[in-house]
Each structure stands twice: as C-alpha cells, then as structure tokens.
Amino acid sequence: MLGQQDVKLLSVVVPCYNESEVIGRFFARVIPILESIDSIRFEIVCVNDGSADDTLGHLVDMSRQDGRVRVIDLTRNFGKEAALTAGIDEALGDAVIPIDADLQDPPELIPVLVARWREGAEVVLAQRASRACDSLLKRLSAAAYYRVHNHLSELKLPENVGDFRLMDRVVVNALKHLPERHRFMKGLFAWVGFKAVIVPYEREARCAGHSKFSGWRLWNFALEGLTSFSTLPLRSWTYIGGIVAFIAFCYGSFIIARTLVFGIDVPGYASMLSLLLFFGGIQLIGLGVVGEYVGRIYDEAKGRPIYLVRRRYQERRPVSQMPSGRRVIELNGLSRVSRGGK
Ligand code: UDP
Ligand code: MG
Numbered sequence: 001m002l003g004q005q006d007v008k009l010l011s012v013v014v015p016c017y018n019e020s021e022v023i024g025r026f027f028a029r030v031i032p033i034l035e036s037i038d039s040i041r042f043e044i045v046c047v048n049d050g051s052a053d054d055t056l057g058h059l060v061d062m063s064r065q066d067g068r069v070r071v072i073d074l075t076r077n078f079g080k081e082a083a084l085t086a087g088i089d090e091a092l093g094d095a096v097i098p099i100d101a102d103l104q105d106p107p108e109l110i111p112v113l114v115a116r117w118r119e120g121a122e123v124v125l126a127q128r129a130s131r132a133c134d135s136l137l138k139r140l141s142a143a144a145y146y147r148v149h150n151h152l153s154e155l156k157l158p159e160n161v162g163d164f165r166l167m168d169r170v171v172v173n174a175l176k177h178l179p180e181r182h183r184f185m186k187g188l189f190a191w192v193g194f195k196a197v198i199v200p201y202e203r204e205a206r207c208a209g210h211s212k213f214s215g216w217r218l219w220n221f222a223l224e225g226l227t228s229f230s231t232l233p234l235r236s237w238t239y240i241g242g243i244v245a246f247i248a249f250c251y252g253s254f255i256i257a258r259t260l261v262f263g264i265d266v267p268g269y270a271s272m273l274s275l276l277l278f279f280g281g282i283q284l285i286g287l288g289v290v291g292e293y294v295g296r297i298y299d300e301a302k303g304r305p306i307y308l309v310r311r312r313y314q315e316r317r318p319v320s321q322m323p324s325g326r327r328v329i330e331l332n333g334l335s336r337v338s339r340g341g342k
Helices: 020-036 055-065 080-090 107-118 136-152 169-175 185-191 215-229 232-262 269-302
Strands: 008-016 040-048 069-074 095-098 123-128 161-168 196-201 308-313 326-331 334-339
Touching (some): 020 055, 055 069, 055 308, 080 095, 095 107, 095 169, 107 123, 161 169, 161 185, 185 215
Parallel strands (some): 008 040, 008 095
Antiparallel strands (some): 095 161, 123 161
C-alpha cells in the first residue's frame, strides 16, 4: 500500500494556440485517464499562446469547473517553444509531462510514463514507433534533419522523439537554469541529460483543426536546432575558405607559369565572369551563415523575456512566489517575467 506521502503531483503542460475545436475533446479524454492513475494528484497547466479564436474562453470555463485546470494567458503568440517554457515554469508537479492539445500525443500513454518514472527513470521519452501519419515529404525531411543534426552537433537528439515525455522535478529544475531566449526545447531537454528510458507509441493524426507548423516554420525550426547546438556551420567556413584559397593559388600559379611560357593570352571573359560570380556566391553564403549566428547573438544580448503573462486563472499562490531565478515586475496589471540580473 502506498501511504499519503507517496501521493505525487503530476503536472500536464499543454501549449494551446487556436485549439478551440479540440480543447473540449482533449479534456474529455485526458482527465479520466489521469484520474485512473493510483496515488497521483494532477494539475493541467494550459498555456494560451495568444490564440485568435475562443481557446481562452474554453480554457477558463474548464478551469472554473475543475480546480485542477490552471490557465496561463500569454499576451500574444510567442510560439510553441516559449509557451512550453511558460507552462514548465509554472508547473508545480513532482513530474511534468508536456503534451500537445490536438491529441496527437496519446494520453493513454501517460500511465505508462508514470509507471516507468516510479521505477526510477528521471526522464521517460515517448518515441514514435512510425511516422505513418506524416506525409512522405515530412518523413524524408525529418529523417534527413536528424542525420544532419546528429552529425554536426555534439549533442545527439534521439530520433522521432518530440516534446511528449515525462520529466522528474530534478530535470525540470535543471531545465529552468538554461537562460537562452532561442529555445529549441527538444535540444534543451536532451542537453540537461539525466537517466532516460524510451517508451514507443503510435502517433495519431490531429483530431481536428490544422497544424501550425508550415514548411517555412519547420525550416526555421530546423535552423534553430542546428544553430543552438552546433557551431560547425560557422567554423566550417575556415576550411571552405582554406580549400578555395588553395585551389585559387594552384590555378593562379598555373596561369602565371603558362603566361611566362606561352605569352599573354587575352580571351577569358567567360571564365573570369563565372569565377567572379562563383566566389561572390560562396562569400554571400558564408556571410549568411555568420548572419544566422549574429542575429541570434543579438536576440540573446537584448535579454528580453521569453514570454509575457497577461493573467493566470486558478492561481494558487501569490505572484511573488514565482519559480526561482526569475524576477517579476508588475506592469499595468501585466506580470513581466524575466530571468536573473537586476
Ligand atoms: N502551439 C502553440 N503555439 C504556436 C504553435 C503551436 O502553443 O505558435 C501548440 C499547438 O496548440 C499544439 C502544439 O503546439 O498544442 C503542437 O502544434 P501543432 O499540432 O500545430 O504542431 P504539429 O503537431 O503539426 O507539429
Ligand atoms: Mg499536432
């Protein structure tokens, strides 16, 4: 028998952006599952990421009916990574599970994740057994991405693992010490390390609504991941430049030698122009890669908070008792949350 002290608090963190079609179904499916787990109290921390539809209304209604549902309303759309950060910051549980609102991460897996956690795992990763519900293009690009990332970066991302996972409080506390504004959560989760076990699952199709991640957004997400965890694209320009300069030197020596032996050879407009364009292109690509990093340094240097909270519903503690390492400034009713410093 488990005693009262063994009852643990589980926080389920749900980023929601324009999910009014699915949110009712989400609660209807998740709550009975959470209630069925022995010796667990739970809270569902919903982060409204600046939805333009009635998502907030649905969430607030739900939190009024059920005290275990808390709602964090952000001032605008900050993106999934920021919304997830907000939810994880606010979660009070002994373990935290981020989950998508669209029921693509099956809540039926939560009891399995909890069981592995009780067996001693600090992180329980839910790994997609197949990508059958994705388009061919998405499958190919995902496979290529993991290959490129894991080759370029020291940090190895486990393949086909998303944000759906269980993290023990020690892991969550470690995560909260990572100060960066550009938050590639999958990478940050992997970066903190800890003992992980993997549980396979079948990912379902979105239950309603549509994906917020277009091709362009996914491309930027991939760039975010690469630049956050590898400086190889930046450093590689030393070697590319070295190789090009070496080839140029050899070719230049050859031209000089040929001119000395055979005299001046005037034609060569086409080859001059193509070489000029080729090197111009190479330099611009190099500059672009440097720009990707400089832009991120600029964003980090500004030190703006990752998100702003408009209001919390079902708040159980005073705003001043915010998660450690952050400061809270009350601004015209807005709580501005930032990290450390003065
Ligand atoms: N999401 C969010 N902010 C955004 C985009 C998405 O909070 O700017 C949430 C969204 O509501 C959902 C989760 O992130 O709960 C995953 O989004 P989506 O299903 O669109 O992504 P996909 O499953 O297609 O990768
Ligand atoms: Mg989805």
